Amino acid sequence: MPPVLDPALWPSTALVDEAGVVAVGGVPVTDLVAEHGSPLYVLDEADLRSRARAYREAFVAAFAEIGAEVDVYYAGKAFLSVAVARWMHEEGLRIDTATGGELAVALRAGVPGAEIGLHGNNKSDEELERALAAGVGRIVLDSLEEVVRVAAAARARGVRAPVMVRVTTGVHAGGHEYISTAHEDQKFGLSIAGGQAERALHAVLQHPELELVGIHSHIGSQILDPAGFEEAARRILELRATLATTTGHLVPEVDLGGGYGIAYLPGEVPIDPQQVARDVARTVAAVCRTQGTSVPRISIEPGRAVVGPAGITVYTVGTVKPVTFTDEDESPRTRTYVSVDGGMSDNLRPALYGARYHAVLASRGSVADAVTSRVVGKHCESGDVVVHEVELPVDIARGDLLAVPATGAYGRSMASNYNMVPRPPVVAVRDGDARVLVRRETEDDLLALDLG
Numbered sequence: 197m198p199p200v201l202d203p204a205l206w207p208s209t210a211l212v213d214e215a216g217v218v219a220v221g222g223v224p225v226t227d228l229v230a231e232h233g234s235p236l237y238v239l240d241e242a243d244l245r246s247r248a249r250a251y252r253e254a255f256v257a258a259f260a261e262i263g264a265e266v267d268v269y270y271a272g273k274a275f276l277s278v279a280v281a282r283w284m285h286e287e288g289l290r291i292d293t294a295t296g297g298e299l300a301v302a303l304r305a306g307v308p309g310a311e312i313g314l315h316g317n318n319k320s321d322e323e324l325e326r327a328l329a330a331g332v333g334r335i336v337l338d339s340l341e342e343v344v345r346v347a348a349a350a351r352a353r354g355v356r357a358p359v360m361v362r363v364t365t366g367v368h369a370g371g372h373e374y375i376s377t378a379h380e381d382q383k384f385g386l387s388i389a390g391g392q393a394e395r396a397l398h399a400v401l402q403h404p405e406l407e408l409v410g411i412h413s414h415i416g417s418q419i420l421d422p423a424g425f426e427e428a429a430r431r432i433l434e435l436r437a438t439l440a441t442t443t444g445h446l447v448p449e450v451d452l453g454g455g456y457g458i459a460y461l462p463g464e465v466p467i468d469p470q471q472v473a474r475d476v477a478r479t480v481a482a483v484c485r486t487q488g489t490s491v492p493r494i495s496i497e498p499g500r501a502v503v504g505p506a507g508i509t510v511y512t513v514g515t516v517k518p519v520t521f522t523d524e525d526e527s528p529r530t531r532t533y534v535s536v537d538g539g540m541s542d543n544l545r546p547a548l549y550g551a552r553y554h555a556v557l558a559s560r561g562s563v564a565d566a567v568t569s570r571v572v573g574k575h576c577e578s579g580d581v582v583v584h585e586v587e588l589p590v591d592i593a594r595g596d597l598l599a600v601p602a603t604g605a606y607g608r609s610m611a612s613n614y615n616m617v618p619r620p621p622v623v624a625v626r627d628g629d630a631r632v633l634v635r636r637e638t639e640d641d642l643l644a645l646d647l648g
């Protein structure tokens with residue numbers, strides 16, 4: 197029986213033919229592996245572009261209703277390459293970067309500096325100088341000392357730097373939970389409750405080299421309950437109104453960050469961009485009305501929701517091993533460990549966050565019974581898990597291909613060379629064609645760094 201692909205998890209062009217072979221963008225994964233090797237990341241260009249458009253169009257439409265304009269910044273850290281930056285630019289998105297390296301990719305893609313933002317809690321002098329030289333549209337300040345450093349760098353260049361101040365609202369969300377207090381004990385931003393946010397905003401206004409273009413908040417990632425976005429928006433808009441009262445400066449823009457959650461497992465329901473855009477627009481309108489302020493320009497920064505479901509990883513099965521153990525009730529159990537030719541070096545999220553994924557046999561159909569399996573990598577760590585628990589055909593064997601959906605975000609971008617494993621390529625597919633965006637690393641690449 198060919199697997200049934202849950203449309204919430206897979207790129208929109210993914211399908212399974214009668215032989216049980218999974219294809220994306222019109223290219224069977226068997227062909228992709230034959231041509232580009234295994235493991236590999238596959239990115240569905242049409243799907244990626246349509247998710248970018250869906251976020252932009254949903255937010256532009258919802259905020260047009262309340263008289264506000266919207267900019268959508270693609271959070272490049274989720275996955276950035278020159279082609280992807282170019283596609284995002286073509287779809288009308290801007291690019292968020294958090295390091296000099298991400299900035300370099302966006303600039304190489306030809307994204308105008310004015311449409312790039314720079315984040316980071318510990319930007320180097322060199323990164324700040326490169327950002328100013330590129331004329332970035334915004335530098336998001338993350339500490340009081342950075343106010344002074346960016347002002348000095350701008351003065352030295354004889355420019356006025358557009359800046360936002362990143363604040364923590366006390367709303368911190370992720371997964372299903374959403375907790376409205378505490379959670380300020382982390383490295384990002386300046387706390388509203390603690391008064392640091394207001395102090396930083398005042399400090400920016402006292403520096404003529406800085407132009408205060410906005411207040412920024414990013415409340416977390418993989419958020420499936422949109423209430424957190426609304427509560428954070430409310431708190432920022434109240435801060436904006438307070439600042440207007442105390443200084444006469446009404447900040448023109450509010451950035452609500454990213455974090456829109458996607459489906460990783462069958463049955464999970466991703467955030468609907470139209471729904472969240474409407475909900476947040478309604479809250480923004482209501483709070484501004486109560487505060488007696490005009491509605492600001494809005495920006496958002498989705499990363500995962502744009503690129504996550506557009507990407508899959510294809511692995512080749514190696515060792516298959518039944519493991520017997522006793523569970524907590526002392527009853528004997530068997531689990532099938534299916535080893536693949538990658539692991540935590542190409543997808544760190546299970547080891548880092550206990551993230552759960554799904555997988556299917558992608559190179560053939562099988563009528564065999566399903567058994568509870570765990571897909572593991574080839575690294576020297578027992579935590580090197582790719583898929584914690586999934587039903588796979590009992591006849592799964594060496595040489596079969598496994599496809600893991602929803603790996604487009606934070607897969608390649610967090611990849612490492614642990615165990616001296618070269619990182620897999622990123623191959624884009626569209627209309628039956630495949631094109632390598634990032635080539636496979638080789639052992640020679642790794643050895644070239646080693647000066648002996």
Ligand SMILES: *Cc1c(COP(=O)(O)O)cnc(C)c1O
Nearest residue numbers: 271414417454455497498499500
């Ligand atoms: C990580 C990050 C994002 C993107 O988060 P996603 O969960 O990928 O949407 C946006 N803004 C900032 C500041 C971030 O750090």
